[in-house]
Amino acid sequence: xxxxxxxxxxxxxxxxxxxxxxxTLHILTFIHRFRHVTAKHLQASLGHTTxxxxxxxxxxxxxxxxxxxxxxxxxxxxxxxxxxxLAPEGLVVLRAYYPQRQFRQLRSIQLDATLGLRSRExxxxxxxxxxxxxxxxxxxxxxxxxxxxANLEHMPDETPDGYVRVDLPDASxxxxxxxxxxxxxxxxxxxxxxxxxxxxxxxxRWETSQVSRNPSLLVITGSPExxxxxxxxxxxxLADCMVNDFCVLTTTRRQLDTPEVSxxxxxxxGEWDHVHxxx
Numbered sequence: 001x002x003x004x005x006x007x008x009x010x011x012x013x014x015x016x017x018x019x020x021x022x023x024t025l026h027i028l029t030f031i032h033r034f035r036h037v038t039a040k041h042l043q044a045s046l047g048h049t050t051x052x053x054x055x056x057x058x059x060x061x062x063x064x065x066x067x068x069x070x071x072x073x074x075x076x077x078x079x080x081x082x083x084x085x086l087a088p089e090g091l092v093v094l095r096a097y098y099p100q101r102q103f104r105q106l107r108s109i110q111l112d113a114t115l116g117l118r119s120r121e122x123x124x125x126x127x128x129x130x131x132x133x134x135x136x137x138x139x140x141x142x143x144x145x146x147x148x149x150a151n152l153e154h155m156p157d158e159t160p161d162g163y164v165r166v167d168l169p170d171a172s173x174x175x176x177x178x179x180x181x182x183x184x185x186x187x188x189x190x191x192x193x194x195x196x197x198x199x200x201x202x203x204x205r206w207e208t209s210q211v212s213r214n215p216s217l218l219v220i221t222g223s224p225e226x227x228x229x230x231x232x233x234x235x236x237x238l239a240d241c242m243v244n245d246f247c248v249l250t251t252t253r254r255q256l257d258t259p260e261v262s263x264x265x266x267x268x269x270g271e272w273d274h275v276h277x278x279x
Contacts, residue, residue: 036123066090158196175215
């Protein structure tokens with residue numbers, strides 16, 4: 001009679017990795033890019049009909065330890081929504097599934113969980129810009145955050161907050177650098193960054209590495225008052241600029257959240273004109 005030998009549980013192979021869905025990888029990658037996002041931003045990226053669906057998905061990933069949530073007294077006082085950032089476990093998942101990609105360091109990910117309100121606001125505004133382009137140029141644009149472009153030679157020394165490449169129906173491609181004015185940056189820092197853009201365009205580094213005209217600079221301000229103030233500052237800077245095709249377009253954060261596409265104003269030596277981003 002054949003004897004059955006029981007298998008000890010200790011030697012039964014155990015799966016050490018959990019299957020991760022494509023949607024989960026999309027969410028983790030999206031949050032890694034922007035550092036901090038809200039459910040509204042992810043709803044636009046995922047194309048969910050209701051934000052409730054997005055909240056449910058985020059809650060699941062939070063329960064699994066992939067995400068960190070920030071929502072404290074300051075957020076309540078300033079009427080800010082709950083903010084999500086990547087947890088170290090979420091970074092582990094991304095590195096495991098995309099071993100060839102470059103991700104931020106663990107220390108940077110850990111610092112995201114302690115960002116103050118103003119720093120998180122900068123991340124949210126950058127994600128607002130993404131939603132604006134998603135709304136009007138869905139399927140025809142690529143969006144990059146500072147981490148994605150920091151080491152590119154054809155970028156300014158002061159790394160822009162973001163970069164957008166838009167493919168238009170006429171087969172032309174438009175390039176935009178993104179600058180978020182204010183929100184935890186001092187006036188002297190903002191001036192230094194704009195001077196870096198001027199030096200970049202005057203150096204012709206973009207033209208020598210790309211087969212297109214110089215990118216436009218999109219500047220997002222927190223209020224119409226700040227927008228008007230920057231109008232006068234940038235006019236004087238452009239008056240001394242040696243490059244003719246350096247185009248600066250401004251808008252406010254509130255305008256990004258409207259269905260209008262013509263929200264950008266061009267800074268000129270004379271009048272300000274409403275323009276479409278792809279004009």
